[in-house]
Amino acid sequence: MHAVIFEVEIVDRESATSNLKDNIVPGAAEAPGIVAGYWTDIGEDRGLSMIVFDSEDAARAYMDSGDPPPPEIVKFVRRELGEVVAHT
Numbered sequence: 001m002h003a004v005i006f007e008v009e010i011v012d013r014e015s016a017t018s019n020l021k022d023n024i025v026p027g028a029a030e031a032p033g034i035v036a037g038y039w040t041d042i043g044e045d046r047g048l049s050m051i052v053f054d055s056e057d058a059a060r061a062y063m064d065s066g067d068p069p070p071p072e073i074v075k076f077v078r079r080e081l082g083e084v085v086a087h088t
Contacts, residue, residue, distance in 0.1 A: 001035060001084040002059035003052045007077040010045045015073045027066065033058025047074070052084060 010016045020039060028037045028051055037051040053059040059081055068076060 001052055001054055001087075002056040003050050003082055003084050004059050004063045005078075005080045005082065006047075006049045006051075007079075008047045008049075008074040009077055010041075010047055010074055011071070012073050013045070016047070016069070019069050019073055024069075028062070031058070031062045034062075046077070052087075056081070056083070 008016075025037065025039070028034060031051075031053070033053040033055055035052040035054055037049065039047065039049040042048045051059075051062065053062065063079060063081055068074075
């Protein structure tokens with residue numbers, strides 16, 4: 001399994017939350033190979049998500065696809081892909 005990790009700076013919390021619930025989560029739920037996705041508020045107007053896929057190819061395809069939210073809603077701080085080495 002592989003995971004895509006996004007860290008964002010939240011610019012407009014209300015719009016970001018609506019976009020997350022209306023677009024991002026439903027889109028991720030339909031992504032090929034998805035195992036699970038988690039979106040968290042880590043404070044100080046930051047969000048962190050981890051979306052787990054059954055293969056590196058599926059994770060990479062998700063990471064490289066889609067349109068990012070407008071920068072007036074959120075700004076990407078980092079985007080990474082990694083192998084899941086343990087889970088419960």
